[in-house]
Amino acid sequence: MIKLTEQQQEDLAAQIFQSRKYRGLNIPLATVQNLLTQEADKHSSTRALVKAVRHKMHNIVAPYLGDPEYSMAERCLQKAFDKHDPAEVRLACSRLMGAHASTRERLPVLQEFYDAIFSTIGRPSVILDLACGLNPLAYPWMNLPLSTQYWAYDLHQPRVDMLNRYFGLQGLQPLARHQDILVEPPQIEADVAFFFKEAHRFEQRQRGCNRAFWQAVNSRMLVVTLPAVSLTGKHQLADQQRNLVYTTIDDLPWHVTELCVGTELIFCIEKGYGAKKE
Numbered sequence: 001m002i003k004l005t006e007q008q009q010e011d012l013a014a015q016i017f018q019s020r021k022y023r024g025l026n027i028p029l030a031t032v033q034n035l036l037t038q039e040a041d042k043h044s045s046t047r048a049l050v051k052a053v054r055h056k057m058h059n060i061v062a063p064y065l066g067d068p069e070y071s072m073a074e075r076c077l078q079k080a081f082d083k084h085d086p087a088e089v090r091l092a093c094s095r096l097m098g099a100h101a102s103t104r105e106r107l108p109v110l111q112e113f114y115d116a117i118f119s120t121i122g123r124p125s126v127i128l129d130l131a132c133g134l135n136p137l138a139y140p141w142m143n144l145p146l147s148t149q150y151w152a153y154d155l156h157q158p159r160v161d162m163l164n165r166y167f168g169l170q171g172l173q174p175l176a177r178h179q180d181i182l183v184e185p186p187q188i189e190a191d192v193a194f195f196f197k198e199a200h201r202f203e204q205r206q207r208g209c210n211r212a213f214w215q216a217v218n219s220r221m222l223v224v225t226l227p228a229v230s231l232t233g234k235h236q237l238a239d240q241q242r243n244l245v246y247t248t249i250d251d252l253p254w255h256v257t258e259l260c261v262g263t264e265l266i267f268c269i270e271k272g273y274g275a276k277k278e
C-alpha cells in the first residue's frame with residue numbers, strides 16, 4: 001500500500017499524461033487522481049502503481065476503438081450543413097460514426113435501434129448521453145425535435161469540442177460536456193440516460209461501481225446497452241452481460257425491458273419511485 005502526497009500524485013499524473021497517446025486529449029486530471037487513489041492500496045512500489053494506472057487508462061480512453069481526425073471532422077460537418085440537404089448531413093454523420101468501433105457496429109441497424117428504444121420508453125425531452133463517444137451524431141436517426149436537450153458527456157476533449165460544433169450546426173444547444181462521469185456524475189434531471197457499451201468497462205475500472213453510479217444518475221429511465229458478442233466477433237457475451245445488469249440492480253425495485261437490435265443488448269430500466277437511495 002502506497003501513501004501519496006498531493007504533490008506526488010500531481011507528478012505521477014503529469015508523467016502518465018506525457019504519453020503520446022494522451023497528448024492533446026486533455027483527459028481530466030480527476031480521472032488519473034481517482035485511479036491513483038484507488039490503485040495505491042493494491043501496490044507496494046510507485047513503479048507498479050504507475051503501470052497499473054496506465055493499464056486502466058488505456059482501457060478507459062480506449063484509443064484502439066478508433067477516432068476520426070477531429071479538425072477534418074468539423075470541416076466535413078460544416079460542408080454537409082452548407083448543402084442544406086438532410087441526406088448530406090446523415091451521410092457525413094454516418095461516415096464519422098464509422099471511425100469508432102462502438103458506433104460503427106450500430107450503423108447498419110441505427111434506425112431500428114432508436115425506433116426500438118423510443119417505442120419502449122417514449123420520446124424524451126431531456127437526454128443524458130453518458131460516455132457518449134460519437135453517438136450524439138446519431139441524432140438525425142432519433143426523430144426528436146430541436147427543442148430536445150441533449151446532454152452528452154465524454155472525457156476526450158477533441159470529441160466533446162467536435163460534438164458541440166455539430167450540435168450548433170444542427171440547431172441544438174451545445175450541451176456536450178468534458179467530464180469524468182464516474183468521479184462526477186451529472187446532476188441534470190433528465191427523462192432518459194443513455195449508457196451505451198460502457199457498463200462492462202466501468203466494471204473493469206472499478207468492480208461494482210455501476211450500482212452507485214446508476215443510482216446517482218438523475219433520470220427516471222436508464223437505457224444501458226452492452227455488446228452481445230466480443231469486438232473480434234469470436235465470443236458470445238450475452239449471459240455475462242445480463243448477469244452484470246441484474247447483479248447491479250439486484251434488490252432495487254427497478255423494472256427492466258430487454259431488447260436486442262443487431263449485436264447490441266438493450267436494457268430499458270425504469271427506476272421505480274420506491275428506488276432506494278444509498
Ligand SMILES: C[S@@+](CC[C@H](N)C(=O)[O-])C[C@H]1O[C@@H](n2cnc3c(N)ncnc32)[C@H](O)[C@@H]1O
Binds near residue numbers: 062
Ligand atoms: C466504448 S465507447 C462507447 C461510446 C458510446 N457510448 C457508444 O456506444 O457509441 C466509450 C466512451 O466513453 C468515454 N468514457 C469512458 N469512461 C468515461 C468516463 N468515466 N466519463 C466520461 N466518458 C468516459 C470514452 O472516452 C469513450 O468515448
